[in-house]
Amino acid sequence: MALAGIFLMLFLISHLLTNLLMLAADGGKAFDRAVELLGHPAVKIVEYTLFAAFLIHILLGVILQLINYRARPVKYKKAPRTEISTFSRYMFHTGIIIFVFLVIHLINFFFVRMGWAPLPETAAHSHDFRPMAVALFQNPWYSGFYVISMLFLGFHLKHGFQSAFQSLGLNHTKYTPAIKIIGTLYAIFISVGFAIIPVYFLFFFSS
Amino acid sequence: MNVTLKIWRQQNAQTKGKFKTYPLRDVSPEMSFLEMLDYLNMQLIEKGEEPVAFEHDCREGICGTCGLYINGRPHGPMRNTTTCELHMREFKHGEVIYIEPWRARAFPVLKDLIVDRSSFERIMHAAGFISTNTGSAPEANSTPVSKIIADKAFDAAVCIGCGACVAACKNSSAMLYAAAKVAQYAMIPQGKVEAKERVDKMVRQMDAEGFGFCSNTYGCEFDCPKGISADFIALMNREFFSSRVCGHKQK
Numbered sequence A: 001m002a003l004a005g006i007f008l009m010l011f012l013i014s015h016l017l018t019n020l021l022m023l024a025a026d027g028g029k030a031f032d033r034a035v036e037l038l039g040h041p042a043v044k045i046v047e048y049t050l051f052a053a054f055l056i057h058i059l060l061g062v063i064l065q066l067i068n069y070r071a072r073p074v075k076y077k078k079a080p081r082t083e084i085s086t087f088s089r090y091m092f093h094t095g096i097i098i099f100v101f102l103v104i105h106l107i108n109f110f111f112v113r114m115g116w117a118p119l120p121e122t123a124a125h126s127h128d129f130r131p132m133a134v135a136l137f138q139n140p141w142y143s144g145f146y147v148i149s150m151l152f153l154g155f156h157l158k159h160g161f162q163s164a165f166q167s168l169g170l171n172h173t174k175y176t177p178a179i180k181i182i183g184t185l186y187a188i189f190i191s192v193g194f195a196i197i198p199v200y201f202l203f204f205f206s207s
Numbered sequence B: 001m002n003v004t005l006k007i008w009r010q011q012n013a014q015t016k017g018k019f020k021t022y023p024l025r026d027v028s029p030e031m032s033f034l035e036m037l038d039y040l041n042m043q044l045i046e047k048g049e050e051p052v053a054f055e056h057d058c059r060e061g062i063c064g065t066c067g068l069y070i071n072g073r074p075h076g077p078m079r080n081t082t083t084c085e086l087h088m089r090e091f092k093h094g095e096v097i098y099i100e101p102w103r104a105r106a107f108p109v110l111k112d113l114i115v116d117r118s119s120f121e122r123i124m125h126a127a128g129f130i131s132t133n134t135g136s137a138p139e140a141n142s143t144p145v146s147k148i149i150a151d152k153a154f155d156a157a158v159c160i161g162c163g164a165c166v167a168a169c170k171n172s173s174a175m176l177y178a179a180a181k182v183a184q185y186a187m188i189p190q191g192k193v194e195a196k197e198r199v200d201k202m203v204r205q206m207d208a209e210g211f212g213f214c215s216n217t218y219g220c221e222f223d224c225p226k227g228i229s230a231d232f233i234a235l236m237n238r239e240f241f242s243s244r245v246c247g248h249k250q251k
């Protein structure tokens, strides 16, 4: 769970940096070059690992949650007042939101690339992601959904980052406080980073 | 002061329980929480009703028997305090106080507020010990332990096995308890000899008992009356990995 989570977190960094190239002033040339790399065999291996990581992470997450529901058959009458972070309480729920986002996201882009979904008329070919994204993001509903999903992704990561270290036993009186701060910064970087892309295409971009 | 108690009453493990309301008058703020329950029980006995069953023994915070879930928190509203150390002065005149047993599949209710915590004992029986040498005690200085490590091991060893960590955890996980019991041995030379087999057996037993899985919410640490740190959970995870990767196959 933690190892898969860490792999996913590393993937998010590379995915975000690639996507941010869409905002570059070169009309998307750098982004297109980055997308071309996706065809490379080495990237293919990473791609399969990524699917495996998602599958493992989601499966374990669901199993974990089911076992944990079963572990307390009779609930407390008085709502618990034990103080825990809100993000940690709702990991499963934020996970479900990310999952829904993921499915829609894959249909929008990955399916088109694989030729499983029809090519939108804005795109020249199946790898021409930027015009596809621009068309989608100029729909305020889609952009809104995207931004809110990224917010929940940030919540998931805020708890998940330090949780992964704790789960792997990587805990130290000197370094753990730093890990928590880095985790918070990471969560903000990822969720704000992804969220500014639709905001840009919705409000500040005219094609 | 007057309080209204809403107490979980359950005849035995087989029957269903329910809350009963008991208005209680003239409670002294000086009473401990358990004395307040004694005071209630005296009145119930005088009226010919069945007294509320709850567990207690030392009444000084060391035996770990007195766990009650009071107004949404194990051991009540004070941190680092067992139920027996809690006093009525922490409550307001006229307050409604909910008293529930620990809720976990691995802690079935025996009667009213008493739960069966033998699942904890079985975790200890699995490997929560150091195989003893026979003969007289060895020379103390022949096994040096640094002060920092000795103190840390002691911080783990103060766990009284009350089960508040399980009661507090949204997943009913017993990780803090098991971690304290693993850590008290794992850090010192005497315990290191059997450390790899120990953690493996104790964690297996914990999982077999039907506790939930840890998701690092740290509610256990917040409500542990002995202030056991969740750092020990990371230590146990580390021990567990090293046992899995480097430990010998067990029969």
Ligand code: HEM
Residues within 6 Å of the ligand: A001, A002, A003, A005, A006, A008, A009, A012, A057, A058, A061, A062, A064, A065, A088, A091, A092, A094, A095, A096, A098, A099, A102, A156, A157, A159, A160, A161, A162, A163, A164, A165, A167, B215, B216
């Ligand atoms: C980009 C996507 C995702 C990333 C980067 C991510 C990252 C993480 C990390 C690092 C953890 C902590 C692991 C640990 O402490 O062992 C975690 C926990 C968890 N994740 Fe995800 N996750 C993602 C998507 C999902 C999805 C789609 C689900 C689907 C249901 C999900 C459900 C969970 C659950 C249930 C937990 C653990 C329980 C907890 O710690 O409270 N995650 N995630």
Ligand code: SF4
Residues within 6 Å of the ligand: B158, B159, B160, B161, B162, B163, B164, B165, B166, B176, B177, B180, B223, B224, B225, B226, B227, B228
């Ligand atoms: S770790 Fe704390 S809360 Fe859990 S059993 Fe030990 S003393 Fe009680």
Ligand code: FES
Residues within 6 Å of the ligand: B055, B056, B057, B058, B059, B060, B061, B062, B063, B064, B065, B066, B082, B083, B084, B085
């Ligand atoms: S009665 Fe012994 S700890 Fe409370």
